[in-house]
Amino acid sequence: MNGRRVAIVGVGYSTVGRRLGVPVELLCAQASVAAMQDAGVTPRDLDGLVIHSFVPEYVSAFRTADMIGIPDLGFFSSNADGSAYSMAALIGAAAVASGSTDMCITLRPIMQSTATGASVERQAAESFVSGPNEFLAPYGDISGAHWAGMYMQRTMYEYGFTEQMFGALAVAQREYAVDNPEAIMRSPITMEDYLASRYINKPLRLFDCDYPVDSCSALIFTTEERARDLAHKPVFFESWAMGTVNPGDFNLVESMPRSSTYAAANRMWAKTDLKPADVDITGLYDGFTFITLQWIEALGFCGEGESGPFVLEGNTRRDGKLPTNTDGGACNMGRRHGANFFIEVTRQLRGECGERQIPGVEVGAVSNSVGGFTACALLTAG
Amino acid sequence: MSAPPSTAKPRPPFPQSEYYSAFFWEHTKRHELAIQRCDRCHRYQHWPTPVCRHCSSFDLSPAVVSGRGTLYTYTIAMQSFHPYFDDKVPFVLAVVELEEQPGLKMVTNIVECAEDEVTIGMPVEVVFEDVTDDVTFPQFRPVRDAS
Numbered sequence: 001m002n003g004r005r006v007a008i009v010g011v012g013y014s015t016v017g018r019r020l021g022v023p024v025e026l027l028c029a030q031a032s033v034a035a036m037q038d039a040g041v042t043p044r045d046l047d048g049l050v051i052h053s054f055v056p057e058y059v060s061a062f063r064t065a066d067m068i069g070i071p072d073l074g075f076f077s078s079n080a081d082g083s084a085y086s087m088a089a090l091i092g093a094a095a096v097a098s099g100s101t102d103m104c105i106t107l108r109p110i111m112q113s114t115a116t117g118a119s120v121e122r123q124a125a126e127s128f129v130s131g132p133n134e135f136l137a138p139y140g141d142i143s144g145a146h147w148a149g150m151y152m153q154r155t156m157y158e159y160g161f162t163e164q165m166f167g168a169l170a171v172a173q174r175e176y177a178v179d180n181p182e183a184i185m186r187s188p189i190t191m192e193d194y195l196a197s198r199y200i201n202k203p204l205r206l207f208d209c210d211y212p213v214d215s216c217s218a219l220i221f222t223t224e225e226r227a228r229d230l231a232h233k234p235v236f237f238e239s240w241a242m243g244t245v246n247p248g249d250f251n252l253v254e255s256m257p258r259s260s261t262y263a264a265a266n267r268m269w270a271k272t273d274l275k276p277a278d279v280d281i282t283g284l285y286d287g288f289t290f291i292t293l294q295w296i297e298a299l300g301f302c303g304e305g306e307s308g309p310f311v312l313e314g315n316t317r318r319d320g321k322l323p324t325n326t327d328g329g330a331c332n333m334g335r336r337h338g339a340n341f342f343i344e345v346t347r348q349l350r351g352e353c354g355e356r357q358i359p360g361v362e363v364g365a366v367s368n369s370v371g372g373f374t375a376c377a378l379l380t381a382g
Numbered sequence: 383m384s385a386p387p388s389t390a391k392p393r394p395p396f397p398q399s400e401y402y403s404a405f406f407w408e409h410t411k412r413h414e415l416a417i418q419r420c421d422r423c424h425r426y427q428h429w430p431t432p433v434c435r436h437c438s439s440f441d442l443s444p445a446v447v448s449g450r451g452t453l454y455t456y457t458i459a460m461q462s463f464h465p466y467f468d469d470k471v472p473f474v475l476a477v478v479e480l481e482e483q484p485g486l487k488m489v490t491n492i493v494e495c496a497e498d499e500v501t502i503g504m505p506v507e508v509v510f511e512d513v514t515d516d517v518t519f520p521q522f523r524p525v526r527d528a529s
Binding site: 132133135136137138139140141142145146147150151152153154157198199200201203204205246247250251254256345375 | 392395403427428429434454455456457458459460461462463464466467470472473475476477485487488490491502503513517519521
């Protein structure tokens with residue numbers, strides 16, 4: 001990557017739960033303070049803030065910085081587009097690399113209601129549906145779980161994947177969650193449990209879906225020089241990339257099994273000398289289980305059409321070739337919209353994960369989203 | 383912004399006839415499927431937009447298409463996310479690739495087909511559902527050999 005080397009020096013979560021009934025600003029403040037405490041810095045050390053939040057829960061970067069007491073912002077940005085937390089992460093990392101900010105906090109607040117019944121119904125219940133929904137809602141294509149069912153179906157068709165291959169990821173992730181006190185879903189599940197979970201949009205099952213919650217996540221980035229003076233062993237960005245395809249609507253992409261995940265992955269690998277074989281641990285977006293499988297292929301950890309058997313053989317588990325989503329993933333941590341992967345891989349690279357620590361990890365890969373827009377990054381232990 | 387009364391029969395999420403897309407719904411009312419096409423490079427694009435994504439021309443016109451295509455993917459929608467679909471689940475939500483151009487896709491429903499007979503790659507043809515006097519949705523059904 002060009003520019004200054006970027007370090008992750010602080011991570012933090014707000015309180016998390018179902019329908020907490022608190023303002024999103026409070027969650028932003030909690031996550032920010034947690035990340036600052038983790039890094040051992042104060043608001044006076046920060047001069048950058050990037051936040052990602054989709055409409056209708058848009059949160060202002062400036063007002064958030066004002067609230068938490070950052071005295072003077074050299075760089076701030078509110079992003080309401082693209083691949084969720086990783087947008088805030090990559091914008092923030094690019095801003096540190098370019099010298100626009102020396103210490104930048106990046107945030108992803110997300111409310112359960114954004115993605116579940118009430119809000120979806122409110123959007124669709126309007127007599128008139130604007131924009132792309134004009135060509136989606138009349139057919140009942142309303143929730144992410146709708147295109148997800150169609151991605152999963154096409155993936156099974158092209159690659160001959162079985163339901164058990166997706167179930168194996170759900171079961172493996174829950175095994176990690178059992179050992180993670182911060183996970184929400186911590187009861188062990190079996191393949192039988194997976195196959196007994198109800199279909200949302202067949203072949204997509206309830207256990208293929210992440211778990212909507214109210215939460216905010218925060219990470220703090222700074223320069224290598226500043227990082228060396230802080231509390232934790234720094235974790236560095238080795239490479240990062242966004243990727244898109246055109247047409248880019250989730251439903252209309254040219255290839256559902258090979259979506260913009262490949263564009264982002266190829267771009268990320270082009271900016272580093274490291275190779276897929278160098279990666280010890282991954283945090284690969286699991287808004288729906290098939291997305292994690294697609295990233296395993298796109299990032300080159302196995303060949304195209306091989307992620308199903310790869311997961312079924314246990315390779316994403318603790319003793320497998322590629323421990324993946326070791327915090328339990330968003331299916332079990334709750335929908336942090338990408339931030340949990342950056343936080344968990346950072347913690348693993350620091351070596352502070354206790355029961356679920358994977359020994360000897362030095363390189364980690366993280367990713368976010370699927371379809372038209374995606375992003376991924378490579379992180380290394382300092 | 384209030385929700386429809388619970389006793390009223392829910393209306394479908396109606397399409398909005400916007401500046402670029404009004405033609406689409408005017409054609410469906412006449413039981414025609416029309417897709418936006420570039421006057422200069424003759425490529426189709428769906429859904430309609432202000433500019434050709436291939437050659438940047440603003441000269442775009444509706445073109446009536448055959449209504450035939452193949453099923454790219456589908457899902458059996460089991461859960462209603464809107465009151466209009468409460469008595470319609472399970473239904474088949476699908477992406478169809480139209481025969482006029484590789485990659486020219488649209489979201490639709492597959493009708494007149496048993497759930498277990500829906501298969502990716504099967505030939506399909508358009509059929510029109512008149513939802514109200516003013517709104518007609520294009521849907522697709524399997525092509526029958528007899529036709």
